[in-house]
Amino acid sequence: MGVALQTTGKDRRKELILSTIQTIASDGISNVTLAKVASNSELSPAIINFYFKTKKQLLLDTLVFLEQEWTSILQSRLEHAVSAEQRILGYIHSCFDQRIFVADKIAAWYAYWSANHAVKDYRDILTRSDQFDIQLIKECVADLLDQSNSSKLDAEVLARGLQGLTDSLWRQALISSDSISRKDAVEMCERYLSQFMTFDHAPFESDFKNNEVSDLLPFWTYQDDEFFELELERLFQPNWMLVGHVSEIPAPGDYLTFQGFGERALVVRDKSGKVNAFHNICRHRGSTILTGEGRCRQSLSCPFHGWRYNFDGKLQFVPGQSGFSNLDPEKYSLKPVDLEIWNGFVFIRFVSGGASVQEQMQPIEHEIEHYRLNELQPYQEPAQYAFQNPESLPINWKIYHDIDNEGYHVPIGHPTLQQLYGLSYVDSYVKDIPISKGRFNERVGNLWSVKHYRNLMPKFEHLPDDRQDLWLYIGIFPNLVLALYPEMVEIYMSIPCTPTRTEVIGKCYALPDERRGIKALRYLNRRINMITAGEDYFYMNAMQEGLKSSVFPKWTLSETAETGIRAYHHAIQTRLPVAKLENKPRPGT
Ligand code: FES
Ligand SMILES: [Fe+2]
Known part of the structure; x- marks a missing residue:
């Protein structure tokens, strides 16, 4: 699915900056050289020189990157905060955000702090950032003290206390990165706040009151940092x-x-x-x-x-x-x-x-038994139709599966697939495993790939009659699809990178068969699938962009042709009940 993206100058620049952070962490800021950064990033020194004229420039741009990353993570949390409590929680969660609270970046931040007396540019950036943070904390603490009738306490001292605590937790992580988890660090800061204010640790359940409940995933779950982290923890790491x-x-x-x-x-x-x-x-x-x-x-x-x-x-x-x-x-x-x-x-x-794959997939064993999956070999895809692994798409990972979980878009959105199997395509479920089937249309069709694919299709001796003309898709929760064609097998899956960026990985496998006709058949399969992927890529981007629109309607799903989406959303909501809330709950809850 999707189309190959090329590495852009922006990506390469970022790659070099990340490599600089890694080099600072491993060798110390004063020992960074362009050659070391080049070797860590596996790029040539000439490329570094192209993007950064000098080491001084590279180091300064790296600090600017760190500072912008911090600001954008903090701002995205503050944007949704409507009270002082939400703002201060937004600050705390940002301090221990998984993109920031990682060993190399912590080491790099401290390296810049210790070098700031010698480099004015560093000092200016760090001072500006520090002043913004302390001002934010001070204002929040002052508001919170007012609300809890504790205005006799000194807001500035308490604010500096919180900043000192986050600093101390960072230093602990600097010394030993696995000695403190992000969750423990956040809880420690919350405990600090609860020493002098009434702190509402309301659990998710309280948000269900006064908040409309939806049986489809609400839009905020497609673009929210905190929910994204929850997905990684509950849907990806344990599956x-x-x-x-x-x-x-x-x-x-x-x-x-x-x-x-x-x-x-x-x-x-x-x-x-x-x-x-x-x-x-x-x-x-x-x-x-x-x-x-x-x-x-x-x-x-x-x-x-x-x-x-x-x-x-x-x-x-x-x-x-x-x-x-x-x-x-x-x-x-x-x-x-x-x-x-x-x-x-x-x-x-x-x-x-939890269940093994075997236990999880047991209900559909009968669907796959004839395909001799144990004997598959990697299939070398024709270069022009190969996955450029991993593709990176500017979408939330669920968009990738939403589009895959319904065949309603096939007749209009995928003319090639429609001509291949559109008249019979159907989504169904065996227990909670999604199965989709498209059986070849009776008429062969006139599109080049479809016509030749159909005409070249032989009888495969290892498959029963009802599999000779079938494209079969099986979903493995949360992010994998197994596509079984008569002549080969394809897998594709999503790997979430950020709430709005997803890597897509795909591979093909086939039983050994050197016949020319089979090679041509497999080539045509890739051609049909890559045409389809290009079309889906357009729809996925459009869906992700549409989520931002002020006039975007609530989703209205067909009760027959889009049931797969509803079932998939239900599977996620069962594991993450907060995803039933129509409106995003308060940060940190
Ligand atoms: S040998 Fe030093 S990190 Fe692996
Ligand atoms: Fe599609």
Whole structure:
């Protein structure tokens, strides 16, 4: 689905700035060089010179980036706040926002603070930002004191106390990034406030009163930072994520990686043939160990300082080990991640608990039994119709699935698909698993791809008659679709990056078959699907943009042709009841 996007100058510039932040965190601000930034970003020094003429400029622009990031996160929370309490909570949540409260950025902020006496430009930016923050906190605290009849207390002192507390929590995270969670940090600040004011910790439930309830996801859930974080925590981290297929890692040392919603994992086959999954986080200082996919010869080697791990995750070698006096290699194995292989597909899960993929998908086993999924091999897509993984789309991740969960748009929105199977397309459910089926129209049609695809379609011996002319789509909650065609299998899934940016990952697999006619058939499949994806890309963008409009109507769904959307929204609301609220609840509740 969707179309390939090229890396823009803006993206590349951001990439370099993020690499600078990483370099400051690892080497200290005074040791940053353009060459180190280039090597961390895997770009040539010439590219850095193109975007930033000097190291001084690069460092200054990096601070500007950090400051703008902070301001925009804070402002987006303040925008929705209508009371002093909501504003102060907005400030606290921004301090510990997952985009900011991360080890490298914390280290970079402190590095700039410590360098500010020597560089006036840093001092100006930091002072401006600091003054804005303290003024905001002071005003909120003063209002809150008024409301709680505690006006004898000194608002400025209490405001500085809160700022000092957030600073102390940041310093704790600077020293040891996993010693304090974002949730604990926010709670500590709330406890501070409750020392001198009546602080309403009203749970979500209280918001249901006086707030209309909707059985569709309200628009705010498509563009809200706080809800987005909740989705990552409740819908993504505890659910199974597809990494690939066992056929992609046939030999010892073959690996695949997964990256999304702040988590990284690697899947590797060990020397006994077993497939293992680990957090892709080096136990030394947290670097990514492997990227993309490939084959390691002897061990998993961290590119940062060269710590090496066996394929079963055990720490094997530490350069200069004598410098680490109490390092017990037994205690420094890579951290495992839940792993399940289901019909050859490799799934991982970051938070344990709940049903296995096998249990979850058991109700539709009969739908997939003939496709020999265990025997699939990666299918090399024709270049012009290949997914450019990962595509990044300017949409909320749910938009991607909303459009996929109904066939009402096929007759008008997808002329090619309509000609292939539009007359019979139907969405249904087996238990709560969405299944969509399109059976080829009786008339072959005249569009080039459809006509040739239909004419080339042979009989596939491994499939029963009712699968010979069927395109079958199966949803795996929350973000994956398995598309089963007679001649091949496709998977596509969404990985949320921000409330309004989503990566889309797709791959194709097929049973080995070198016949020319089959190759042509698969080529035509990709062509039809990529035409369709281009059309969907347009509709998805338009939907996301439409959410902002002041005259956007409430959604009106067909009771027959758009039931898939309603069911999908229901599945999300069941897991996140706050998503039933028509209006966004107060920040921090
Ligand atoms: S972070 Fe130092 S070796 Fe991996
Ligand atoms: Fe579509």
